[in-house]
Amino acid sequence: MKEIVRIADQLRRAVEGDAWHGPSLHETLARVTAQGAAARPISGGHTPWEIALHIGAWLSAVRRRLGGRPVELSPREDWPPVGDSSEAAWEQARGGLDGDYRQLLESIRGLPENALGNVVAGRDYSTSFMLDGVIQHTLYHTGQIAVLTKASSDPRREMLRHTLATLAYRGGKALRDAPTGFAGFRAGETTRTAGEILAHVGDLLDWALSIAKGQETWREAEPLPWERGAERFFAALGTLDARLASGAPLQASAEKMFQGPIADALTHVGQIALLRRLAGSPVRGESYFRADIALGRVGPEQSAPRREFD
Ligand code: NI
Numbered sequence: 153m154k155e156i157v158r159i160a161d162q163l164r165r166a167v168e169g170d171a172w173h174g175p176s177l178h179e180t181l182a183r184v185t186a187q188g189a190a191a192r193p194i195s196g197g198h199t200p201w202e203i204a205l206h207i208g209a210w211l212s213a214v215r216r217r218l219g220g221r222p223v224e225l226s227p228r229e230d231w232p233p234v235g236d237s238s239e240a241a242w243e244q245a246r247g248g249l250d251g252d253y254r255q256l257l258e259s260i261r262g263l264p265e266n267a268l269g270n271v272v273a274g275r276d277y278s279t280s281f282m283l284d285g286v287i288q289h290t291l292y293h294t295g296q297i298a299v300l301t302k303a304s305s306d307p308r309r310e311m312l313r314h315t316l317a318t319l320a321y322r323g324g325k326a327l328r329d330a331p332t333g334f335a336g337f338r339a340g341e342t343t344r345t346a347g348e349i350l351a352h353v354g355d356l357l358d359w360a361l362s363i364a365k366g367q368e369t370w371r372e373a374e375p376l377p378w379e380r381g382a383e384r385f386f387a388a389l390g391t392l393d394a395r396l397a398s399g400a401p402l403q404a405s406a407e408k409m410f411q412g413p414i415a416d417a418l419t420h421v422g423q424i425a426l427l428r429r430l431a432g433s434p435v436r437g438e439s440y441f442r443a444d445i446a447l448g449r450v451g452p453e454q455s456a457p458r459r460e461f462d
Contacts, residue, residue: 155268159283160260166290167253177207177294178250184301186242187397187448190234193300195400198231200297201245205232207293208249214286215256218263222274256286308406313396313447315414319421320389320450321443323353325457326424327382331433335378339430346427347375350385353417357388360413364395366403382452389450397448436460 153161169176181204189201198206209229216223235241260283268280275282327350335347344352351373362369376384396402402409425435437460444455 154265155280156260156263156265159268159280159287160257162287163253163257163260163283163290166287166294167257171291173291175294175298177253177290177297180294180298180301181246181249184242184297186237186239188301188305189242189245190237191300191398192400197300198296199234200300201234201237201242202231203293203297203300204245204249205234206230207290208245208252210286210289211249211252211256214282215252215259217272217274217282218256218259218279220273224274306402306406309396309402310447312406312409312414313393314445315410315418316389316393316396317445317447317449318440319414319417320386321445321454322418322425322440323385323389323421324452324454325435325438326421326428327378327385329433330378330428331431334428334431334433335375335381337427337431339427345375346424346431347378347381349420349423349427350378350381351375353420354381354384354388356413356417356420357385357392360409360417361388361392361395363404363409363413364392364402386450386452393448393450436462 165171165176167177169179181200184200186201189204190199192199209225209232213223213225213229234245263279268278268283270279271277272279272282330346335350336345338345355370355372358373359368359370373384375381428435436457438457439459439461442458444458446455449455
């Protein structure tokens with residue numbers, strides 16, 4: 153096999169597969185969502201997204217060097233910043249990386265065999281050394297992406313986030329369209345008002361966040377007017393969910409987070425629903441199994457019920 157062909161084959165195996173060592177770059181990236189790509193499980197370390205852009209930057213730089221230009225990358229070109237972290241942007245980033253790879257592969261295939269011994273423009277090493285190097289570099293960083301992705305995608309954590317989305321959906325239903333004065337409504341002389349229960353739910357979510365951060369604190373906030381209490385509820389859910397999605401280490405087990413604050417909050421949302429019925433403004437029953445509850449949807453905007461009943 154000609155050396156050029158062998159090098160091109162090595163690059164293709166590293167990026168597209170089959171690679172001797174396991175998942176290629178493409179296979180590794182295909183398993184990473186935008187959220188996973190943007191997660192930073194090691195504080196101060198790079199995200200999978202940043203690493204993917206970095207791999208592409210070097211595939212491109214090497215191609216331009218093959219063209220005879222002494223290319224140097226500025227720090228910003230070496231590690232391009234990630235802007236928008238939507239799924240669409242992630243798809244675009246992977247497309248760009250694939251384009252850099254295909255252009256380099258084409259350039260390598262177009263090289264004459266005797267070009268491999270040439271000294272690279274602006275460098276003191278040969279073209280074959282540089283091409284081996286860029287393949288090694290791609291694989292080195294592909295392995296990092298695989299490990300980082302494993303560290304940040306924890307099914308237990310995703311299950312916990314689904315419980316937050318469930319709490320947002322059920323809570324949204326119990327809080328919406330409450331009658332005037334409902335915040336002061338109570339079932340009996342010695343029980344909490346609806347507004348006090350809602351404030352307590354907010355406290356539970358703040359507590360959960362403090363546990364997640366490893367700085368457990370419990371604070372009791374004053375009840376707010378109903379609408380503002382609802383805003384606090386969704387804001388706290390949003391902050392907690394973002395923390396769980398960030399890949400930052402969770403300082404307590406997902407199970408304990410659920411059995412304490414989250415299960416408490418779900419129970420209290422049930423009490424608010426009961427008070428709504430007692431106050432003559434019942435929340436309609438629904439098949440929550442069929443409800444459209446989605447990971448990350450923890451704000452006041454929730455989807456319409458699919459099957460309600462009275
Ligand atoms: Ni690198």
